[in-house]
Amino acid sequence: MSTKDVLVLRDLLATNKQAAAAIRKELRARGILAVNLLSSPGSGKTTLLEALAERLRDRYRLAVIEGDIETERDAERIRAKGIPAWQITTGGACHLEARMIGKVLGEVPAAIDFLFIENVGNLVCPAGYDLGEELRCVLLSSPEGDDKPAKYPQAFLTADCLILTKSDLVPYLPFDPAKAAAEALSIKPGLRVFTLSALRGDGVDELAAFFVEALERLRSVRA
């Protein structure tokens, strides 16, 4: 018996990264813009998707993948808006992984424009898992406080876009949207910031237009 020292240098997330790369390639080939929505529980991901569905569904075909620990509730809310939705219940796991998306993707119609993925409500773990998305959006709602970016840097570091939600509550809270945005931008320069109230509809058009622009860009690269 002898001892052998082996240099491995393998990324612990290599399997997930490979699965995500395959998904990204497939979605790009199909001309689908995939958006991964990430936030703490209750910051308004599903409500935002409902508001986006109302603005986009007449001109574009949408599909939604919902990630939750338990229940079909979020998928039902999306279906009520006439949008096909797939619920992944992780049964306790705190994040979605690329292979979970891969399994559902076969059932998602090939001819859609937008695929929104609502991650499990959690500002920590989902940040480490690439799902093959084109855009990663972090939501931060006004009741959560404007000090969150520095406390959860990884989520903001990996994001393309910050969506400050529940702006209708700002007058009643010690929440400064400018401070939250500045803190997030100090972690991730170039981050696109949107401020909106999905409930009232303020600011949702701007975000919808941003997604449409991103879809056109994706398709022009492909063409």
Place this chain on the structure above:
Amino acid sequence: MHELSLVAGLFDTLEETAREHRARKITLVRLKVGKLAGVVPGLLESAFDTYKKGTIAGEARLEIEEVPVRLRCRDCGGGRLDETGDFACLACGGRNVEIIEGRELIVERIELEVEEPEPGPGGPAST
């Protein structure tokens, strides 16, 4: 708290490497974990100890090297360790910094116990 799922992935790598080298067991696993990797080393250790039972790494020791955050300033080119956690350049105060270390999550090396190489011609004859 996704350390257990990370450890499950780690064991795929361990078992694969052990097979490649025809190892009898794994005695040491060394990981590099960046401060910004979103992983708690203590939880990773507990998950490892739970998972390893009955596997080829059943008696393996886990060593974790924590990698601090290292920044490089895109404006002035200055590089430094991020000790304050405020993602700003110490030299020019700018915010246009790039994270060059501190996000990694890597299996760096492992130590295996392998059979002695087969005795070639002229080696001790077996009966």
